[in-house]
Amino acid sequence: MNSLNIKIIYRFLGITAILNGLFMFIAFPFSFFNEENEAWGILNAGIITIFIGLLLYLFNKPKNTNIQKKEGYLIVTLGWLTLSITGMLPYLLSGAIPSIPDAFFETISGYSTTGSSILKDIEIMPKGILFWRSATHWIGGMGIIVLTIAILPLLGIGGMQLFMAEAPGPSADKLHPRITDTAKRLYLIYVVLTFAEFFLLKVAGMTWFDALNHAMATVSTGGFSTKNASIAHYNHLPFVQYIITFFMLVAGTNFVLTYFALKGKIQKVFQSEEFRYYLFGIIGVSSLIIILIYHFQDPSLETSINHPKVFGDLEYAIRHSLFMVTSVVTTTGFVSADFTMWNFFATGIFFALFFTGGSAGSTSGGVKVVRHIVMLKNSFLEFKKALHPNAIIPVRYDGKSVSQTIVFNILSFFIIYMFIFIMASVTLNLLGLDFVSALGAAASSLGNIGPAIGSVSPVDNFAHLSTSAKWFCSFLMLIGRLELFTVLILFTPFFWRKN
Amino acid sequence: MNSLNIKIIYRFLGITAILNGLFMFIAFPFSFFNEENEAWGILNAGIITIFIGLLLYLFNKPKNTNIQKKEGYLIVTLGWLTLSITGMLPYLLSGAIPSIPDAFFETISGYSTTGSSILKDIEIMPKGILFWRSATHWIGGMGIIVLTIAILPLLGIGGMQLFMAEAPGPSADKLHPRITDTAKRLYLIYVVLTFAEFFLLKVAGMTWFDALNHAMATVSTGGFSTKNASIAHYNHLPFVQYIITFFMLVAGTNFVLTYFALKGKIQKVFQSEEFRYYLFGIIGVSSLIIILIYHFQDPSLETSINHPKVFGDLEYAIRHSLFMVTSVVTTTGFVSADFTMWNFFATGIFFALFFTGGSAGSTSGGVKVVRHIVMLKNSFLEFKKALHPNAIIPVRYDGKSVSQTIVFNILSFFIIYMFIFIMASVTLNLLGLDFVSALGAAASSLGNIGPAIGSVSPVDNFAHLSTSAKWFCSFLMLIGRLELFTVLILFTPFFWRKN
């Protein structure tokens, strides 16, 4: 234990808290200029958070700046917890969400970019609080970018080495080699995407406040909406939905590829195997869903959502299919239509999509497409190896051989993911959810998606869960977001042993 | 293609058909002495089957007796298909099951020891046909024993090398080294277990006919019953249920261990890590279910099964919990009570148990306990490796290091299993089953269990499935029973390439 550089951990947590508090100061005017009483609660939360941050920062001057693996794991997990614990102060101090389990759930749902909510009526919430909800998504998305670029490859878990091989490196056609510089460029893209979507949504007919919030919730693949009906609120404005679909697609794409695209190197984007599977997968599954909606919608399944067919039946089917498939695959979780109300088969497909995830190096959660590619290719090779056991046939990805170690990491990651999913389903079942809702809530929380099936379907929320089920889902969102290992390794005895 | 030794494949299929026909001759007197019209259909089926078998055998004199991997795969898959195609003749020719998809489903459900049925009323079936149903289980169980001992290790798939390492070998305390000799000994155990259970069930109050059929369906972990209510028919005879529970437990145990147990070497049985996990796993989960039944049975969930509480509430809870947990883990699929009617949580636990499977080297299907042990241990090691990436820490099983290749095979097997499960659920969803029933039917068919959840729950049957869903489930039962690879490899292009 002595070998851990505790001071540098505290110092990082201090910086995290200070940044978080500054965002609360940004939320304050949204309440203040709308003459909401909650303004002062938000301001106080900001002051307290920055004060805590400063204490942690100033009283921990590390003698050396060595960060090793163990410090890395602790910084990531405790960093997200610091965000979540200070981040619920605006809800609690303003009285907007008075209960701690509810406030914690809503906060971690924000920072983990899950977007599940315990709020029954979102539209009566003060503007400052609504902005703060979106801000937790946006901050969480920033956290994920730095996590993926700077920390996961260092920790070398779940095959993330594979993805980072194509990011920062010494070669000239790669992104700028230094990590801090890479992070800066990706943050710039993140900010640019947010403002671009904000602007387009305003033009397409949203208020500027709603446009800003939805833009923040899109680029982070978060999914909190300022409307009770989520994006189904805009079913009379098809362009709003197409714009959001496009930005969800971008947010679920490796940010390094978006960087190349913005530099005009479109051919580099399509050279990425993950991007091809991701894009054509979404198009393929959407096409299937279009056919289902257009030809086989089950009239006995009625939805509470209003669906004006602005441009006729076919456009309706295309728009909602593309929107919902992209929303689930990118793990954004916005809702334009309730997929559980199309027909049985659509529910099954969407449940399977709960396990795809978007691209590595994006803000999306879940298993991620690159892992599926490697698993799929390895499965085919297993058949070859069954015939020719002594042949050495490596998995090839992006034209290069993938080391056996990385394939092994990825297979293990997926098995641990499925194992946690099954145990979590059984646990949520025990905590009172019915069978289908338990499967849905577990898959959705772990994959940071948001809506699920059963009693937590796209038109429901998580308000009715028991307190223990809310804590448990909060935990699932956290471990899902941090690629399982980062959190769970802290529960192993050998982590705390001196080596 | 020329390189394939086609003649020896045909010759093996001929032997298979002849053996199958002989069992039909055994079924004949059950009908004949009960003066059933169906007797002649069964006899004709036997004559035709043996005639086909003789043709295949006599007209294929192979020049050499070389069997290589490709012949191995073909013999196994085509062998099961030969059984199933000839095996449906008694149903078709007697008119007991007139439709081909139904007859094929019932037959492959028999040989794959799944035990799902399309019969709505079992008790009106002629005795000869009921015996034939049980016989398909019993033959299927014999097939699995020879498959596991002689063929799977040769093909080296899904980590089965690991299990066979402890079966036939040169060491003195191992089973007799020669494979044919091993097979003979295990068949002797199989026969002895069947007669022992037959005798005990008769003593406990079954008719001799029902005792024989249930014994055959138990030792093969098949699960066809001669009663509509399955073993719930005997809810007034607790000892019948305890006897069946015990024999299910034995049938799900590695037959090599049963051999040692019968030789008096009980300590060797408990030295097996798989057996310890298997036994204590069943006891642990049963204990949990006992608590659920005893304290938390949901009174709003009503079952159609009659449950006389012969020895009071506690014994009732213990008996049904042990029975149903053992039935699902061993993939037997007998039903004493409808687990979906205890409470939500029990359904979740049983669904998770659908993926355990019994022991390798038993007649049970599914993933198998040994694979779970290796996956679980490997998962823990992945956490260690995340901290110490250069340390070489092998998975240990039964006190020995498991080679990385075998661990890799097992991880891949499980991922392919889950992948097929998900695709199968979506497909069954498409073929008209609702979400829960599709998950249940896919898991149950692939794991050769029998009853499932939803509209194919323990008190339902598969009669209401569409014809295409029946064909699809038949396919799932076949590939599940033959450890996936054996069948699926025939669909790869490289299998059919000359090497």
Ligand SMILES: [K+]
């Ligand atoms: K989300």
Ligand SMILES: [K+]
């Ligand atoms: K079975």
